[in-house]
Amino acid sequence: MKSGMSSSGSVSSSSSSESTESDRSKDGRLGGEGTSSGVVTSGMPMEVVREVREDPPEELEESNWPAKGGYGWVAADVRDQSSLFRWSRLLNSWLNCTPVMSRGVNGDIVSLERVSAIDRVCHGQEGATEKFFYMYMCHFSQLHVRLPLDDFTMGVLRALNVAPTQLHPNSWAYLQAFRILCESLYLEPTPYAFLYFYDTRPRRPATWLSLISRPSISRLDAFSQSFKHFKDGYFKVVVKEGGKSHFLNADGSTKFPFSWTNNPSRYKDMGVEELSAGDKEVVGMLLKFVDKLPTKGLVRVYNSVHPIIDIEGICLLLKLC
Incomplete structure (x- = not known):
């Protein structure tokens, strides 16, 4: 049952389209200071990108800015954790080898931006001229989340009344696995069918x-999967004009909480009578299975070269094909 409920250092998200393993290999050869130089790999000339070690003065100066107040309602380990991506060079390097956008989606719908030295993942929209939310790099590199978020994901965040970074990555894994599982069963995943299987405290x-x-x-x-070191890997996703329909309602309100809330929803032993007909269909199908299903294996399908084949494999595992 449920109760209560800057643009500097920005990066064009179009550069974060799906990359190949060869791209990742090339990006892994970041060297020291200097300009790029040509090398020969397997008989073909390739360009080596040399990472610049100096940080822009304006990024260094931010360390002297006063800390933001008014977040005593957030645990100290959250509000004290700075981000690795206060440095634009680190964000640029990571985005060069990590896909963030869904295939076929215009990368101009969002701008992926570094955070300042005093920004924290729990901070709100104070002083922002454009709406934004934070995401962790593990969302994309390990859990294979892609932007824009789909209706199911936004619905879960809305039902939980939490921002994307407020939901623990292990719980994001359940969400991602549930979607693939429903797809393999030709079911439409729904937020409350998903939450029926979980409690929150x-x-x-x-x-x-x-x-x-x-x-x-x-x-x-x-x-x-261990996510012990996810906490310092957050950056801003700024919604641009072309992306408003993906993230905002017609009245300008957000389709899910963009910032941390002090009243996440509490769920305890949700009853079947609380579900819609569509929710009951999904829950009823999943309750037919006796054995637990592999969350990690389901999440891996998102990064598969042949996802359809892998989904068919899941069907065979479930004895559906």
Whole structure:
């Protein structure tokens, strides 16, 4: 049951389109200071990108800015954690080898920007001229989230009343696995069908929200990936004019919380009677399976070269084909 409820250092997201393994290999050869120079690899000339070591003076000066106040409702380990991506060179380097946008989507709908030295992942929109939200690099590199977020994902964030970075990455893994599982069963994933299998226990002061599997009905096993070092890898996703329809409602309100909230939704033993007909169809199908399904294996499908084949493999695993 549910109760209560800057542009400097910006990067064109179009450069973050799906990259190949050869691209990643090339990006891994970042060297020291200097200009780019040509090398020969496998008989073909290639350009080596030399990373510039100096940081812009304006980025260095931000360390002297006064800290933002008014966030005593957030746990100290959250509000004290700065980001690696206060440095534009690091963000640029990472984006060069990590896909962020969905295939076929115009990268101009958002601008991916560094954070300042005093920005924290829990901070709101104070002083911003354009709406933005934070994302972690693990969302893209390990969980294979892509922008823009789909209706299912935004619906889950809305139902939980949390910003993307407020939901713990392990819980994002459940969300990603649930979507692929539904796709393999030709079902439409819905936020409340997903949340039916989990409880939440929001804490005070506010910290990362975790989904707690309901032991008697959970159909996804525990995600074994470690996310101990995710906390310092956040950056800004700024919504541009062309992206407003993806992230904002007609009245200008956001389709999900862009900033951390001090009142995430609490769920405890949601009953079937609280579900819509569509939700019940999804839940009913998943409850037919006795064994827990591999969360990590389902998430890997997002990075597969042959996702259709892998989804068919899931069907065989579930004895559906």
